[in-house]
Amino acid sequence: MNIQKTIDRRKLDEKVIHMPWFVQQFIDYKLPDLSPSTLLEYVRDYEQFFCWLRTEGLSTATANDQVTLLDLETLHMESIVGYRLHLTTRTESTNSKITVSRKMSSLRSLFHYLSQIAEDENYYPLLKRNIMAKVEIKRIHKPKDTAAKLKGKILEEDELTDFIAYIADGYGHDVVDNKQALYAHELNKERDACIASLILNSGLRVSEVINLNVDDLDLTNKLIYVYRKGNNDESFKTPVYFREQSKDDLVAYMTLRQTRYQTPKREKALFVTVPNGHKEGKRMSKRAIQAMIIKYAKRFGKPYLTVHKLRHSFATDYYLQNDIYKTKEQLGHASTETTEVYAHLTDKTMSEAIERRVSG
Template identity: 55%
Template sequence: MNVIKAQDLKLLECRLPSLPWFVEQFVQHKLADLSPSTLLEYSRDFEIFFRWMVHEGLSRSQSVQEIALSELEALTIGNIDSFKLHLQIRSSNSLTTRERKLASLKSLFHYLSQIAEDEHRYPLLKRNVMAKLRTQRLSSAALTAARLQGKILEDDLEIQEFCSFIERDYIGQIVDNPQALHYYEVNKTRDASIVTLILSSGLRVSEVVNLNLEDLDLTKKIAYVYRKGSEDPDLKQGVYFSESGKEAILRYLHRREALYSPQRSEKAVFLTLPRGENQGKRISKRAIQQMVGKYAKAFGKPMLSVHKLRHSFATSYYIKNDIYKTQRQLGHASTETTQLYAQLTDKTMENAINRL
């Protein structure tokens, strides 16, 4: 199992005891088909819903853990509408996030009412209010592309500008902050390497975190990674990266030991130096997300996230290649997912012309 999955499985195991017993049963049923990362997100969605139930007086219990199946059966469609309003107004979730949370709940209720059985072989949940709920289909490539406009790096020139900004120009914004200057000087080569690698390969952040030294073939410019949705999740697949990615990795690897002093047994490519420690450890997904957010805000693109770096690469790559090569490079299970970049391409090319 890769590093991210192992970490998320451990977090999931720690979270389950605080949730109702039937959630653990649901998770055990789904582990064969869904990743620990996905189920960890499900568990967070469930906790939000159950806490809302307690707060609204829809459960007699005072804790999430004690919520009963009978209380789920007693929920009305009006209650669910109120929860949807809670997500929209109080939590300020985007439409996509709200629909994902509702889809998580629909999956749990479906399992309890259609799959799980008690000792008499009757469904655990006799009435499923979530079956009445229609969730919006938000996977349309055109809709997703519209949301991404202005939030990704629009062309090769802007991609180069962002990488250059991290390596050279960001320092101008923190020159009066000694602590920020120190951390920047320690990590800028690593940060530039991570960002350049994603922008030259389309790797997911989890794939970058999981990279070990033996996974890099710098001669062939290939990174061997566990791909999401692969038919064999335990088999690493090769993903090509560009010459600029190779050069950035080499610059980082040249300084890796001097900057982070890792143990000889530490195989991770990208390291971080935890506060108060003197030996580098594998960087986390959250740390990379925060790092990209920091540079993006300073660069003037506050909506640019680590996942949008992948979108930026994919749009640029799609312009030069066909949909099937783009699908393979990104590790998509279907070209339907890759269609997003066909929608983004026209606007990106228009912006590139305007920038010229």
């Protein structure tokens, strides 16, 4: 099991014991099909919903694990409307439309399981009445809308290579008067440029990058083996190709990975760091990579750029030279519906292409 899944599985096990027995049963039912990360989000959504039920007096339970099936069975439609309103209007950390839609989908999944799949000892459904079956959840996350939000916030054409070069060299010139920033850059520039290069030349997710081990790297064939999102077969790593530029950056980083970071031979992680107070290199965290990209992006003049937008940048660039099916496979998408974002992002390029004429 990869690093993030192991962490999320532990958190899931810690949280699910504070859920009603029927939620625990639902999570067990879903474990073979969904990742621990997804199920952890489900449990967090149920925590929030059950707390709301108790606060509103819709359940007499004094703790979440005491919420009953009858509490769910006797909910009125106005209660569900009230909960949706609570999610969208509460003053602290108001949820976006996409988040509300996801939280309602989590509830729908649970209620569907209890009313259509799970049975009591007499073969009757655990939930006799499913109020969530009446709730229509509109699709919010449309590819065209996503593409519109990404316009101008990703790297295009020469910017992909310019950004990598900036991390390797340009940033150092910009912080020359800041001794601390300059020291950190001198220490980490090859590693940081390599991480950005790998994402911009392969389209890997940040979760896939942090889980990489040295043994996953095949420089000769320009391949890297990763646990892909949604693939619950823990014995199988998917081969993902990367471009020639990334090979050069990987070679440069690998020559100093062990010596510069005092990385012990037992450490399998490809990308390492030496945390404050430590003497040896250890696996970088997801947060560290995200913060690192944001730091360089601001100085580069792209304040909206994030580590995930590097993946979008690669995907848009890749899609221009390949069809939607190759792009889907390269990115590890479950369906081409997700990949459609890049078709919309390249609309401008396509409209320019149709105007070109071959002279002669």
